[in-house]
Amino acid sequence: MNYIIMGPQGSGKGTQAKIIAEKLGLFHMESGKMLRVMAKTDKRIRNMVKKGLLVPDRETINYIEKHLTDNNAGFDNLIFDGYPRTLSQFELLVKWLRSKGKDIDYIIFLNVSEDESVKRLSSRRTCSKCGEVYNLITNPPSKQNACNCGGELFQREDDKPDTIRKRLNIFNSQTKPIIEKVREDGKLIEVDGERDIDVISNDIIARLKEKNVRHN
Numbered sequence: 001m002n003y004i005i006m007g008p009q010g011s012g013k014g015t016q017a018k019i020i021a022e023k024l025g026l027f028h029m030e031s032g033k034m035l036r037v038m039a040k041t042d043k044r045i046r047n048m049v050k051k052g053l054l055v056p057d058r059e060t061i062n063y064i065e066k067h068l069t070d071n072n073a074g075f076d077n078l079i080f081d082g083y084p085r086t087l088s089q090f091e092l093l094v095k096w097l098r099s100k101g102k103d104i105d106y107i108i109f110l111n112v113s114e115d116e117s118v119k120r121l122s123s124r125r126t127c128s129k130c131g132e133v134y135n136l137i138t139n140p141p142s143k144q145n146a147c148n149c150g151g152e153l154f155q156r157e158d159d160k161p162d163t164i165r166k167r168l169n170i171f172n173s174q175t176k177p178i179i180e181k182v183r184e185d186g187k188l189i190e191v192d193g194e195r196d197i198d199v200i201s202n203d204i205i206a207r208l209k210e211k212n213v214r215h216n
């Protein structure tokens with residue numbers, strides 16, 4: 001089974017993907033992290049990441065394939081996090097997986113209201129020295145307004161309310177169409193993302209197990 005986890009910025013999907021991957025023995029396919037690591041050695045990718053340009057879809061799939069192969073992950077038991085973000089990326093991903101005899105089985109959607117997303121993201125603080133990210137509500141530093149490394153914390157431009165609302169609009173216009181498409185196909189698992197981390201992950205796992213039982 002292959003899954004995609006989706007949710008607006010601040011939905012906690014990275015955290016959930018990690019927990020679910022561990023509990024179900026899935027490979028956590030984190031495309032953003034993959035590209036950031038690649039940017040360290042690949043000048044072209046570095047320039048694209050720096051300029052905020054998107055890596056072309058077909059190219060991203062090639063990198064994902066290489067990343068999965070390098071990690072001996074195969075093309076099954078994957079959870080995609082951060083990719084796809086548009087309907088055309090989703091269709092390309094499905095086409096590529098089908099060429100490997102696999103598919104996307106379910107899409108997990110963490111539903112979080114816009115106000116909650118804004119509240120969570122505007123509580124984010126980044127260390128100016130080591131880059132560690134904290135959240136004043138959910139993951140506060142042990143020292144007040146300072147990183148554990150001693151560095152000063154600041155609010156990134158990305159985490160200010162106006163910028164957050166702009167990013168949420170992009171999510172609604174570009175990523176939501178994937179959710180509507182898979183809802184019609186009966187492949188959507190929609191969960192309330194405004195609960196405690198472990199309540200959400202237990203809910204997701206229970207619902208995935210229920211689906212798998214029904215299909216077997």
Ligand SMILES: [Zn+2]
Pocket residue numbers: 127128129130131132147148149150151
């Ligand atoms: Zn630090």
